[in-house]
Amino acid sequence: MVEDDPVIVEHFREIIQEVDHLELVGVANSIAEAKESLRDKTDLVLLDIGLPDGSGLDYLPEIKSKFDCKILIVTTFGDRETVVSAISAGADGYLLKDSGPKKVIEGIDLTMAGGAPISAAAAVYLLDRFREAAANTNNKSPLSQREEELLRLFAKGFKYKEAAKILEISPLTVGNHVKSIYRKLAVNSRSEAVFEAVTLGYIDL
The missing domain is CATH 1.10.10.10 (Winged helix-like DNA-binding domain superfamily/Winged helix DNA-binding domain)
Incomplete structure (x- = not known):
């Protein structure tokens, strides 16, 4: 997990440690720290956007290019611009920071299974954009x-x-x-x- 807020880290840690098939193997507080600690065996990265030394969205393409892993953006707001920015950067989905245990586990499991957890409103927006693309091919x-x-x-x-x-x-x-x-x-x-x-x-x- 790449997140600089200890409260958020602890929130996710408590949720994940209650599930047998998931393990939080490491936490980085910045992009620089993540670059030092990320390893090839990482299956999924929970990535914050607003980090002390830059945007998680700017770091995301580098993770994708170096590691064969899924990436879930961890964000405070699930607004359209955030979702679009995350998906454009290569994210596999996003989770709200205040998500409850059920949402967190469902989001992680869905992502690992090849799905993309996003809000219903964002899904409607994306569907409209793809329909528009099909009409304008x-x-x-x-x-x-x-x-x-x-x-x-x-x-x-x-x-x-x-x-x-x-x-x-x-x-x-x-x-x-x-x-x-x-x-x-x-x-x-x-x-x-x-x-x-x-x-x-x-x-x-």
Whole structure:
């Protein structure tokens, strides 16, 4: 578990230790600590978003690239933007921090079985987006080739300066492209932009 709030850690620890088939093998309080402690045998990571040294969503792609494990985002709010951001970053689902024992165990078991625990409201939203994508499969992408390249890099976890270096453009130009992407896709974050572009068939990952 990657979580810096000891109260939340203890909440999940107490729930998990009551179940025979689950074991909390370690806790990291930051991204840096997680990088030191995560091991290949990890089956699932409970990942907080707001960590002392960065966002769990930014660290998520790195976990996915290095370890064959499931990732559940542990969040305070199950709002649409959080869910979309988590899924866009590669999360297998999310759990609310104040979830009771039944919800926590169900969420973990569902994820390990290949499911994706999300709220009903989020599921409806995602279904609507995929229906829209199906209806627009023949639509031409409104994004430029450079904007699509940039979104693919964001999807892999690269940040502004890193993307600028790879594409051999300035960070300022990257910022201008991002503003254009946000306007065209009617979104407010990189993760939402990636999610929308993939869902609508504008880019492949």
